[in-house]
Amino acid sequence: MRVPPLPSPMSAPAARTLLLTALLAAGLPAAVVQTPGVCWGAAQAQAGAAAPRAAEPGEFLVLPLRVPPGPASYAVSATLPAGWALLTQEATAENGTVVVALNVPDDAVAGPQDLSFTLRGPQGTSPLTLPLTVNVAAHPDFVLVLPPSDRLRPGEQRRYTASVTNTGNVRDTLRLRVEGSATVTPALLTLAPGERAEVQVSYVQQSQGNADTLRLIGVSSVDPHLERDSLLVLSIGSSVANFSGPQLAWSVSLAPQVAWNTGLKFRETGTGQVPTLPGLPGGSDTPGTATPAPLDQTASAWAWGGAFSASLAGDLSDYARGLLSYTVARQEDGQLVDSGVAQVNWGNLTVTGRSSDAFRRVGLEADYERGAYTYSAGLYRDARAEGGGAFSVAGRLRHTSGISLTASHTFGVAGGSALGVGWTRRLGAFTPSVEVEALTSGGRWGLGLRERLDYENRVLLAQQTYRYDSLNRSQQLDVRVTSRQLAPFGVSGGLSVSSTGGVWRYALSTAATYRPDSTFGVTLQASYGSDLFAAQLSALKEWRWGTADIFLDGQLDYQGGRAGGSVQATGVIPAGAGLVLVKGTLGYRDGLLYGAGAGYTRGAFSVAGGLQGSLEKTRLTLSAAYQPLRGLNATADYILVQPGAGQTGPVQTGSVPTGSGPAQRQQNLYASVGYSQGRWAASVLAGYGTTGSQAPAFTYGARVTGQVLPTLQLTAQAERTADRTRVALRGTFTPSGAFKTPGGIVNLFGGRNAGTLRLLAFLDRNKNGVQDAGEPGAATRFLVGGQDVSTNTVGEGSVLLAPGAYNVELGGEVLAQYLIPNLPAVTVPLRQTVTVKVPVREVGSVQGQLTDDAGRPVAATPVQVTGPEGTASALTDMGGYYRIGGLDFGTYSLSVQADPALYRVPEAVQFMLDAAHPLPTQDLKLTSAATFTELKVSDLHLDVTLPQEPLPPGAALPVRVTVEPAADTVRLEGLGDPANLTSQDGKLWIATVLIPPGQQTTEVQLVAQRGTQSGSERALLLIDPALPAASLQVAPYNALPSQVMTLRTVLYAPGTRLEVRDETGQLTPLQPTAPQGADPSTAGPREYTAQFAAHAAPGRHTLTLLVDGQPRAEAEYLVLGRP
Structure with a gap:
């Protein structure tokens, strides 16, 4: 018997399977057939069971099953997991072995999968049931999707929704984090294969400039080296005005806050690198309900504050730019802090004005460049100085050689002058700078010196500075060295020596970091100087233990003769669809520190409890919360604080303090219920307990937050405890916009270029x-x-x-x-x-696709139109698409100039172009001049029918054989393992065989047997690797907005559910054009179609073909816009 050839390339498991099949077919005893994962012994031969078999998703498995000795034909059926496909329906036993084949789907779930095969032999024999376990390898993977881009105003807060999809075949717990001024909720997410969830990314605009980025990063728990990310690009600033020319952009930010009784805070909580929950040791000290702070009995009743800022910036003309900004804030103590900047850049001239402290400090500076020289001048006033204020002027002249001259003078009681000369220039890796000044103050003359030396290379950055002032009898030397890279090693060191009035001081500091990867990091810092010696060593290590993550965080410190340290261990353990967090801490800092706790989180639900203590107090916290992103939410917290022995605190009778005494135990129980819906959220709070020196009392309150407008957010919060009421109101108003620069200003600064x-x-x-x-x-x-x-x-x-x-x-x-x-x-x-003047002609275009009778595109074929103005033609592209434009309105005839030796040329098609139909679609189909070939031979009179057209690898091959007078068995050889054909009446034999991946054009053999007689016939099977196993076409290729289009798919490979997904994720199911016949000889490529509405936005759009949920092909189409 001929051993089938081994296809190439081939994986090691597939090669072992084919080798085993060939040896068994050659008649070797089972005892000598030994391959990893498939090993037969006497006991297994008796029971028909095999050792567990390893498999990869998407693999074709060939499994030998032990049956009783003797030739026999079996009908094969199997109980398989969903999506698995049995490729063998009938099999013939040889040497006590039946070989069956099955396909493991690409999305097969990882882990052991129990299979059961049932073999039904000749009538009168009992069916054989053979169990088998297949271990599917785990391949974790996931996809993070953030919106691609957005525009925000400076300082704006915004929440984005990101989707997380587990595209692997194993349940995975993903750890999420964000690079940028944002947080992600939740930070831990457990997803089953194929499951999708959403997380919220809260962003606060803080960066300088007009752009920012957010990077959402996820790390797999199954494979810690697997990391995926998604990038959100943000444009900062007001929307561009809808006109050309110079524009000015403005923005305003107003954030007032009013409070009745202080102590009511808007609390914000977050998590670090190590996962935590409210109530666990080392985590957030404030549970989700935001326990109220103690009331300050001496606080004033009303307090107000907030901040205001405004800016105006942009082009003053085609030659100048300007900036005007002012910021003022009122702090809690009533102090106002403000600053303002005004700047104009016009050619080589830059003028800048600055103010602060309610215009008590102002300055005006100007810089002008001309040739190799730069001229600078400044005028300053400081009203805070003694004697009613001080004025000063300064000037500088710089040359491109690095030489500069400076002069300054201060008027007033504490006046003085300075005249200096300096030089700075880059010399290779060094940049030296030195400046010498002659100083005078109050009739006294002195000398000033400033020197600086910078050095940098690929490894280090170094800087040395020295300052000397003879009038103030001061001098200082600073040296700083830092490594350019921080990973895996990073070092830095500094030295400072100074003298003022004859008193010398010094300080030396150093730091070193080692972080070889994201799971381990250690930092050592030390400083020594005139004050004291201090050192700190901290480290963080993460381990994978089975499916759990273990974090160990430790710190040792020493300062001024006091030493301390602590170590904290955290375990994150997947439990079903949730996570269990276990945490413990132990340390010493002026006494023993200890703590332990545990929590559980699943989606929006979390519960945790922890105990932590020191010599001063012991704290017990219990917390539970249900906080979905939208809808009803609830939290509950219990906090018990037991003071340590010997601790004292205030004592009061009723609401009146009566002195001090032993500290009292404090207990607080709080609960909140709220509701959130996108732009607004509301919650109510109730509780009972003791806080600080207060007597036990009830607390109740409410909080409402609403996004009234896209630029206006309001928050109101109120609480009442005993006889005290606290109220806080806060708002944020951030309008912005842009407008065309007024013509007068444009003309003032040079006009338009x-x-x-x-x-x-x-x-x-x-x-x-x-x-x-x-x-x-x-x-x-x-x-x-x-x-x-x-x-x-x-x-x-x-x-x-x-x-x-x-x-x-x-x-x-x-x-x-x-x-x-x-x-x-x-x-x-x-x-x-x-x-x-532009003469415009209204014209039309005709477009479509040229295919053959099998639905395949026909490329490089002339398509011609004939009409009132003559003829025009175009060649079809690689997808068979054509488009002929610039046609005047009228009646046209469309024809194809195909090769008559290959195709039967269709008749010309008539169509009309007018204003109502400027873009008709005319699809054309060519009928092949070739036919199926039947190979007829004598002997047992085998008539073999195979498809004449090439097929792609992975396609289903229909085989039809007629045997005269009849046969007992017919099998196909040459495509991997022999495949048995199914008999209809002993004469007609049919089968559908999957062509192996990577298969090239080959010769196959059909072998028929009847008793001791046999016959065979060879036939050539055409394989075209360039043909896709599935194709997706959309017609017409060019469409108007929302135009109804036709989707067409040709599928060679097996598939049960076909859908097309657009860019928004919407799915369109495809339906077969005609039911597939029962006769396998008619099998082959199957056609599917559906109607689809084009996108409303002009531009190029992409569609994806999904076969049983897996992407198999893509297609593009173009939407043409109209004015």
Whole structure:
């Protein structure tokens, strides 16, 4: 018997399987057939069981099953997990072994899977049931999706929803974190294979500049080295105004706060790298209900504060930019803090004004560059100085060689002057700088010296500075060295020596870090100086223990003769669909520190409890919460604080303090219930307990937060404890916008560096290039110098352009509806207007796809249209698509010039172009001139029928064989393992066989047997690796917004559920064009179709074909916009 050839390339498990099959088929005894994962012994042969078998998702498994000795044919059935496919329906026993094949789906769940095979032999024999366990390898994977981009105002807060999908085949617990000024909730997420969940990312704009990024990162617990991320790009600033030219952007931020009785805080909690829950040792000391703080009996009744800021910035003209900003804040103690900046950049001149302390400190500076010189001058006033204030002036002259001259003078009682010369220049890796000044103050003369030396290379950054002032008898030397990289090693060190009035002081500090990966880090810091010696060693280590994460965090410190330290261990253990957190801490700092706790979290629900203590007090905390992102939420907290022995505290009778005495035990029980719905949230709080020196009392209150407008958020909170009431109101108002810079300001700062191009577009219906009477204006779109120019209903449009020559072209979105002649380039002069008349013709386009009778695209084939203006043609592309544009309205004939030796050319198609139908779609189909080939032989009279057209690897191959007079068995050889055909009546034999992945064109053999007689026949099977196992086509390729389109799929591989997913995630099911016949000889590629509405937005869009939930193919289409 011929051993089937081994396909290439082949995995090691597949090669072992084929080797085992070949040896068994060759008649070798079972005892010598030994392969890893499939090992037979006497006991297994008796029971028909096999050792557990390892498998990969998507693998084709060939399994030998032991049956009683003797030749026999069996009908094979199996009990398999969902999605698994049995590829063998009938099998013949050889040497006591039956070989069956099955397909493990790509999304098979990891872990042991129990299978059961049932073999039904000849009539009169009992069915055989053979169990088998297959261990599917774990392949964790997941996808994080954030919105791709967004625009925010400076200082704005916003919440984003990110989707997390487990695309692997194993349940996984993901640890999430965010890089950027944001937090993610929840930070731990457990998902089953295929499960999807959403997390909330809360962002607060804090960075400088006009852009920021958020990076959401997830790490798998199954494979700690598996990390996925998603990036959100943020544009900071007001929306761009809908006009060209200089623009000014403005923004205002107003955040007032009013409170009745102090002590009511808007609490915010967060978590660090180590997972925690409220109530666990080392975690948030305040549970989710925000336990009220003690009331201050001496606090004033009303208090108000807040902050206000405003800014205006942008282009003053094409030559100048400006900035104006002011910020003021009122602190809790009533002090006002403000600052303002005004700046103008005009060519080589920069003027800057600054103010602070309610304009008691102001300054005006100017810098001007001319050639190799830079001139600087400044005028300053400080009203806070003694004697009613002080004025000062300063000037500087710098040269590109690095030499500078400076001079300054201060008027007033404490006046003085300084005249200096300096030099600075980069010399390779060194940048030296030195400045010497002559100083005078109160009739006394002195000397000042400032020196600095910077050094940098690929490893280190170093800086040394020295300052000397003879008038103040002071000098100071500083040295700082830092490594450029922080991972895996990072070091830094510093030295400072100073003298003031003859008193010397010194300080030495150093730090070193070691962080080889994200699971381990250690930091050592030490300082020694005139004050004291201090050192600190901290470390964090993470381990994987089975499915659990273990964190160990330790710290040792020493300062001024006092030593301390602590160590904290945290375990994160998956438990069903949730997580169990266990935490313990032990340390010493002026006494023993200890703590232990545990918690459980699952989705929005969490519960935790912890005990932590020291010599001063012992604290017990119990917390439970249900806090979904939307809907009803509730929390409950119990806190018990037991003072240590010898601790004292205030004592009061009723509400009147009566002195001090032994500290009393404190107990607090609080609960809250709330509801949140996107833009607003509300909650009520109730509790009872003792806090500080107060007597036990009830507490109740409420809090409401609402996003009244996109730019306005209000928060109100009120609580009452005993006879005291606390109220707090806070608002945030952040409007912004942009407007065109007024013409007067533009002219004041140099005007526009541009000219105006004015377009007059008209419908040239008689095609003479001149606007005649009755020819109206054309509302369309043009492209000039990379800028879009739209004309209105009368055909007028204009654009400002830098002086130069420009070509006027149609915009890409309207090329299918309009046509203009080739216009000569137009020159736009500075600050002048040029008018160009553009004749526009209304035209149409025809488009479609050319395919053969099997649905495959036909490329590089001429398609021709014939109409009133003659003929036009185009070649189909690789997808079979064509498009012929620029056609005048009228009746046309569409034909295909195909090779008559390959295709039967169809008749010409008639279609109409008019204003109501400017973009018709005409799909064309060619019928193949070739037919199926039947190979007929004598002997047992085998008639073999195989598809004539090439098939792709992985496709289902229909095989049909007719045997005369009849046969007992017929099998197919040459495609991996032999495949048995199914008999209909002993003469007609049929089967559908999967072509192995990677298979090339090969010769197959059909072997028929009847008793001692046999016959065979060979046939050539055409395999085209370039053919996809599944294809997706959308017609027409070009469409108008929301136009109904047709989806078409040709599927060669097995599949039961076919869907098309668009960019928004919407699924469109595909239906077969015709039910598949029962005769396998008619099997082969299956066609599916569906109707689909094009996207409303112009541009290119992508569709994805899903076969049983897995992406298999993609297709694109273009939506053409209209003005």
